Amino acid sequence: MNIILKLEELAMLLLGIWAFSLQDLSWWWFMGLFFVPDIGMLGYVANNKIGAFFYNIFHHKGLAIIIGLVGYYLKLQELEVAGIILFAHSSFDRLLGYGLKYEKGFKFTHLGEIGN
Numbered sequence: 001m002n003i004i005l006k007l008e009e010l011a012m013l014l015l016g017i018w019a020f021s022l023q024d025l026s027w028w029w030f031m032g033l034f035f036v037p038d039i040g041m042l043g044y045v046a047n048n049k050i051g052a053f054f055y056n057i058f059h060h061k062g063l064a065i066i067i068g069l070v071g072y073y074l075k076l077q078e079l080e081v082a083g084i085i086l087f088a089h090s091s092f093d094r095l096l097g098y099g100l101k102y103e104k105g106f107k108f109t110h111l112g113e114i115g116n
Helices: 003-021 027-033 036-045 048-057 061-073 077-095
Strands: 105-109
Touching (some): 003 077, 036 048
């Protein structure tokens, strides 16, 4: 992946970490919840189409921003933190080359094929 894209994802990951630092929560929450979005991979148990759909929902940055903003404006810390975690986790995954999935299979992403 292009170094500029990796730097952009790193900046977004750091933004997510910073946003979490503004919460009045222990860092154990961040570490404990960080990999929860990967539950979306369970869709692959059914088939590639369902797997890609659920993986992409649980790794969509636009959805993460909406969830976080709704939580912020409604003063619902749980939603705000969920949005922050989704955003940070998605940035981390993309930094590692794990992009949004195509229905062809887990290793086929919008960033290219995983493992190449």
